Amino acid sequence: MTTTGTDTTPGPRALARQRRRASAARFWRRYRAHRSGLLGLAALALAALAALCAPLLAGPDASGVTDAPGRPLEGPSARFPFGTDRFGRDLLDLVVWGARVSLLVGLLAAVLSVAIGTLIGVTAGHFRGWYATVMMRITDWFLVMPTLVLAIALATVMSRSLTTVVVAIGVTTWPTTARLVRAQTLAVETRPYIERARALGGGHGHIMSRHVLPNVMPLVLAQTTLIISSAILAEATLAFLGLGDPTVVSWGGLLQDAREAGAVSSGHWGYLVPPGVAIAAVALAFTLCGRAVEAVLNPRLGVAR
Template sequence: MSAQAQLRSPRAMAWERRRGAFAAFCREFARNRAGMIGVIFLIVIVLLAALAPVLAPASMLDVTKLVDAPRFAPPSWEHPLGTDHQGRELWVRMLWGAQVSLLVGFAATAMSMVIGTIVGIAAGHFSGWWGALLMRGIDFFLVLPSLILAIVLTSVLSRGVWTIVIAIGLTSWAGTARVVRSQTLSVESRDYVERARVLGAGHWHIIVKHLLPAVMPLVLANTTLTVGSAIIAESTLSFLGLGDTTVQSWGAILRNSMDVSAATSGYWWYVLVPGLAIVLVVLAFTLVGRAVENIVNPTLRNR
């Protein structure tokens, strides 16, 4: 071993290993064609949502300035995605709706992942009645219909985007917690964790230094899959009229199309455009999630 290697701190060596593992992960992911297609599509959608104020100023949604705009105009060169029942361009509403739908999807998933990871690690690490109590809580939220609970929460709380985020985040963490608990139990039985415990390591040291890094790859894979579910949940709640009616979202656009009976009146673009956008974005997140899962899961990687 060289003198330079001997002078390097354990922390520097750990960061070097992490950078190498991340580079290897990126190389493996780049070889997955479906995952790359999903990533490219999501990057385009995120950029369009971020540039919505530039591409489509908010004044284009002001119905008071659209007195002479045609209602229910079909897609054409003048109206690329058609217009709605108030004469607003559907592509403008879709751009602004992407902001809300993606915000809810990412924020609700982040809340769900944090709660699920904390509860899952605690349930797998602590034994006795603490672990049993946490496991019963996970089982309760697993059997409880999450959509019904989210509807109840959004009905009780004041309507708004963050209310939907809280409702989805508080009702969708149980699946992550169960996966994390299973992985935690597997890591707990490994020799290096037993050695750390024998040497006097406390709960905090074992959780932060050993358990959390071991479960993070599975949490990452589960995150990309959960974002799509969160977007569907947001669209469902907005479609049911439980969202904020003052903001644009893809679910709200579907709700408006139902209010004017677009599906039975021949205004097919009013239903097809937001519905297709939801399907494609969820499919893209699923492709990315499956690609990440194939890399971080040894069983799937070997297969």
């Protein structure tokens, strides 16, 4: 028996790529229906662009105190739109440089927090028994303890660096993610294909990695975007309290410098407003994006215009 022509049926990998592209296109089409999400995404793109281009926009020596271009605590002017700090540095350049540290710390801390919460949530929902009981009691303990107090305690006993700030935020903000992921894992574990996987000899690792984790990833993605805003605010708080890395420029560090310089009592509001507005704007942008992603992944929430 002979066949004519060529077989144009795509292979498994090609089909998987097609499904991923179709899923991404469907996600973007639904995301565009959320105007607040598009506004937040545009603000984040602008902040990320400023952070990436900081050496070009502000210059490589913008944070140096030896060759400051102006006088200390100058008011806003054509030369210095935001004024100068207590060392005579251009505040606009410092705000641009601060975006690099604040965004980086927020992203890394959120990734660490979500990773810990996802690991505990998935394993506690899968194994149950005494392990789930112990993990959930630990989670409850972290939930009732003030997150900021725990982060301050960790940042105090560890060395002052960006790594310390990331760890302090990451290891104190995971309980909410763990609770949400465990609930989703319990729901996924009741589905028929999980029983079929067990009947066919699928082990714990196979079930968690190939069946449970892909089903909880949409929730993890939405939770990540929401946690980033909290992580940025926490980083700013720690830096404002003097627990950040003093050798780098961040938005929270600028607020701490303004406090030490007596900007409030002397009426130099231009020292406080730019970094404060930057923190609030980026945190709000991440929150808007997170709410939009959550609404796309959970259609029951409806379309938020």
